[in-house]
Amino acid sequence: MVDDDLILIDEDDAPASPDAGDAMQAWRVLVVDDDQDVHRATELALRGLLVEGRPLSLVHAYSAAEARAAVEAVPDLAVILLDVVMETEDAGLQLVRHVRQDLQREAVRIILRTGQPGYAPELDTIRHYDINDYKTKSELTRVRLFTSLTTAVRSYRQMRAHEEIRRGFEMVIQASTELTKMHGMQMFAQGVVSQLCALLNVEPAGLICAQDGLHAEDEPARVIAAAGRFSHLIHRPLDELELPTVQEALANCLAQRRSSFEPHMLLYFSMESGRGLAAYVDVRRALNDIDRQLLQVFCASMAVGFENVLLYDRLVDQAYVDPLLRIPNLNRLLEMLDARLMERADSTLALIDIDDFSALNDTLGHEFGDAVLQAVAHRLSQGLPRSHLARLGPDIFGVLGPSDEVAVGHLQQLLHDAVQIHGQRVRVSATMGLVPLSERIDAGVAVLKDAHVALKQAKLRQRGSAVYFSAAMGQDARERMRLLSGLRHAFDAQHMFLVYQPKVSLHDGRPQGVEALLRWRMSDGQLVPPDRFIPLAEQSGLMGALGTFVLRSACQQLARLRAAGEHELVMAINVSQAQLREPDFVATVQHALVDAGVPAAQVELEITESMAADDLAVLRPLLDAVRAMGVSVAIDDFGTGFSSLSVLRHLPAQRLKIDRSFINELDHDDSIARMVISLGHSLGMRITAEGVETESQRQALCELGCEEGQGWLFARPLDEAALLAWLAERRQAV
Numbered sequence: 001m002v003d004d005d006l007i008l009i010d011e012d013d014a015p016a017s018p019d020a021g022d023a024m025q026a027w028r029v030l031v032v033d034d035d036q037d038v039h040r041a042t043e044l045a046l047r048g049l050l051v052e053g054r055p056l057s058l059v060h061a062y063s064a065a066e067a068r069a070a071v072e073a074v075p076d077l078a079v080i081l082l083d084v085v086m087e088t089e090d091a092g093l094q095l096v097r098h099v100r101q102d103l104q105r106e107a108v109r110i111i112l113r114t115g116q117p118g119y120a121p122e123l124d125t126i127r128h129y130d131i132n133d134y135k136t137k138s139e140l141t142r143v144r145l146f147t148s149l150t151t152a153v154r155s156y157r158q159m160r161a162h163e164e165i166r167r168g169f170e171m172v173i174q175a176s177t178e179l180t181k182m183h184g185m186q187m188f189a190q191g192v193v194s195q196l197c198a199l200l201n202v203e204p205a206g207l208i209c210a211q212d213g214l215h216a217e218d219e220p221a222r223v224i225a226a227a228g229r230f231s232h233l234i235h236r237p238l239d240e241l242e243l244p245t246v247q248e249a250l251a252n253c254l255a256q257r258r259s260s261f262e263p264h265m266l267l268y269f270s271m272e273s274g275r276g277l278a279a280y281v282d283v284r285r286a287l288n289d290i291d292r293q294l295l296q297v298f299c300a301s302m303a304v305g306f307e308n309v310l311l312y313d314r315l316v317d318q319a320y321v322d323p324l325l326r327i328p329n330l331n332r333l334l335e336m337l338d339a340r341l342m343e344r345a346d347s348t349l350a351l352i353d354i355d356d357f358s359a360l361n362d363t364l365g366h367e368f369g370d371a372v373l374q375a376v377a378h379r380l381s382q383g384l385p386r387s388h389l390a391r392l393g394p395d396i397f398g399v400l401g402p403s404d405e406v407a408v409g410h411l412q413q414l415l416h417d418a419v420q421i422h423g424q425r426v427r428v429s430a431t432m433g434l435v436p437l438s439e440r441i442d443a444g445v446a447v448l449k450d451a452h453v454a455l456k457q458a459k460l461r462q463r464g465s466a467v468y469f470s471a472a473m474g475q476d477a478r479e480r481m482r483l484l485s486g487l488r489h490a491f492d493a494q495h496m497f498l499v500y501q502p503k504v505s506l507h508d509g510r511p512q513g514v515e516a517l518l519r520w521r522m523s524d525g526q527l528v529p530p531d532r533f534i535p536l537a538e539q540s541g542l543m544g545a546l547g548t549f550v551l552r553s554a555c556q557q558l559a560r561l562r563a564a565g566e567h568e569l570v571m572a573i574n575v576s577q578a579q580l581r582e583p584d585f586v587a588t589v590q591h592a593l594v595d596a597g598v599p600a601a602q603v604e605l606e607i608t609e610s611m612a613a614d615d616l617a618v619l620r621p622l623l624d625a626v627r628a629m630g631v632s633v634a635i636d637d638f639g640t641g642f643s644s645l646s647v648l649r650h651l652p653a654q655r656l657k658i659d660r661s662f663i664n665e666l667d668h669d670d671s672i673a674r675m676v677i678s679l680g681h682s683l684g685m686r687i688t689a690e691g692v693e694t695e696s697q698r699q700a701l702c703e704l705g706c707e708e709g710q711g712w713l714f715a716r717p718l719d720e721a722a723l724l725a726w727l728a729e730r731r732q733a734v
């Protein structure tokens with residue numbers, strides 16, 4: 001007789017099973033016995049019974065061999081009712097060994113049944129093979145069988161639950177490993193969605209992650225990842241979901257800052273910043289305890305992941321976004337440029353430099369300056385809807401977009417009207433350099449460089465103008481770059497040296513002095529003329545060092561000439577404007593003299609007339625100081641600049657050098673030479689004629705009263721050995 005109470009054992013208050021979703025799924029029980037009757041009796045005894053609310057489904061095997069096949073074929077076997085003696089006396093025990101050891105099936109419960117008590121296995125075996133029960137067939141009445149089976153099923157269910165938890169944890173761990181590879185909040189959130197669905201074994205459909213003002217205080221909560229039927233909601237603000245239930249559920253979750261599972265599954269990922277994320281998963285089945293436990297672990301471990309991704313996002317933000325204007329910066333523009341170049345689209349890059357921005361900053365304050373930049377950025381982004389706007393420097397914007405939009409006329413139009421800053425109207429003018437991208441095959445950096453070249457040209461032309469880059473411009477700039485890097489190297493590698501051009505008395509040809517002239521021989525043996533590399537050195541800040549080198553080398557050469565018996569010669573040394581701006585110029589001259597041990601009276605510094613005209617206030621005290629040392633001063637290339645007479649009068653110079661161009665003209669027209677010579681003399685200066693090439697020029701200059709000459713008629717610039725030879729020859733001649 002069956003006790004009905006027993007049949008309904010604990011059906012109600014049992015915790016939900018791992019498969020609670022399909023409550024009516026049967027427990028699978030394998031009956032193994034070589035006796036047909038036992039099968040039939042078992043079937044009869046168990047027919048219609050429910051264990052833990054679920055029916056039993058029997059699988060039959062009539063030998064140990066058949067049983068092996070059945071175990072392998074049925075993965076969710078809950079219990080094996082096993083006869084011990086079949087083909088052999090221990091065929092049953094062999095099967096147990098096979099199930100536990102070979103198949104590693106730990107969850108399936110085993111109840112041994114035997115005809116005679118003599119075949120009972122050792123206690124050790126029972127323990128070792130995890131056998132649930134051992135009964136003689138006569139002991140197993142219907143009720144006993146049922147009780148034993150119920151215990152076994154419960155135990156099976158528990159074992160499965162443990163397995164489930166372990167598998168779940170493994171999945172969580174794997175999920176975090178997978179997810180750490182994902183950068184960017186959106187990608188990570190998307191990953192969390194799919195991992196979560198895998199964990200719950202549901203379709204990755206219907207899941208949203210909402211974010212609570214993650215990047216800025218006042219930012220509304222927004223959907224950052226969505227899957228399945230929610231996919232279209234990505235990026236929407238939370239309050240515009242048009243799904244009232246989901247919307248409310250997520251808002252509640254964000255407000256309460258914790259996960260909940262009823263009536264919807266809502267996960268909360270809490271972050272250090274005090275902000276959090278909420279996920280809504282559309283799980284269409286009840287969640288059991290294990291699900292919930294796993295989800296808690298999942299949330300905790302993912303919260304750390306979210307935190308990291310947020311940090312990563314911030315770093316990316318800092319690397320690619322201008323902090324003041326919240327628009328892309330240089331790095332980002334370069335990436336976009338590269339992408340554009342790959343697309344081969346008809347685009348233009350424009351650099352827009354706000355005119356006189358630093359003056360505006362200085363006079364009206366930085367806050368005002370920032371506001372101007374903000375207003376300009378706004379103007380540009382509004383007026384250039386199809387283009388990208390970036391900030392490339394304090395007052396330089398970059399615009400990259402279709403050529404019909406990024407066009408000079410349109411850009412100037414955009415900035416034409418004054419901007420409003422704190423109720424004040426401010427006119428903004430900008431200078432622009434543009435590069436069309438069509439047919440360019442180089443990288444973004446090269447294009448950007450060209451845009452800077454064009455901008456520079458525009459600035460040279462006129463404030464407010466715009467210049468398109470041209471190939472010739474690039475050639476020029478590249479050539480200068482090549483030369484400049486060569487110049488730095490040459491200076492280091494001592495490829496720079498001095499030659500000396502004699503200056504003689506026009507009257508009797510006696511050597512008066514020499515002028516030191518700088519030379520640069522490139523590694524291929526070619527000489528670069530000083531007219532080309534000196535302006536470059538001045539612009540690049542190399543002239544200070546180069547000038548010091550010239551001063552020191554020339555003084556040392558003078559010392560050697562003196563040692564060779566040339567006691568009277570004056571060493572003329574050219575000085576550039578950049579050298580005069582060096583704070584220690586006077587000291588540099590002083591040291592050069594002292595270190596070489598030469599008298600100051602034998603050194604003459606040549607400054608050009610244009611320098612004299614430029615900056616008298618700066619020049620005057622410097623030259624006075626040099627004069628005070630005993631060094632004399634000459635004005636070079638006289639007649640080519642625009643110095644007024646008064647400037648000339650105020651300069652403490654002892655010599656005028658008439659520019660070569662006037663000497664060239666002497667044969668046709670000597671009026672300028674005549675005027676310069678008389679002017680110089682009236683100011684008490686001595687005169688040197690530059691570039692004397694012919695005897696008739698010499699004679700004409702002599703007649704005009706010019707004392708000294710320099711030029712190919714007497715000697716070309718010479719190196720030390722040639723100079724000494726030339727001097728020796730001269731001494732003999734005169």
Ligand code: C2E
Pocket residue numbers: 501516517518519529530531534550574575576606636637660690691692693710711712713717
């Ligand atoms: P400069 O100071 O007026 O030098 C005279 C230039 O005229 C030299 O050119 C010289 O070679 C050239 N010259 C001399 N006699 C004749 C002649 O009869 N016919 C012709 N056609 N040319 C003649 P160089 O050496 O090419 O130097 C050019 C300019 O470069 C110099 O003009 C000077 O302004 C500058 N320079 C040369 N060396 C230095 C230096 O060490 N420092 C600075 N700051 N400038 C230098």
Ligand code: MG
Pocket residue numbers: 515574606636
């Ligand atoms: Mg000179």
Ligand code: MG
Pocket residue numbers: 636637657659690
């Ligand atoms: Mg000259």
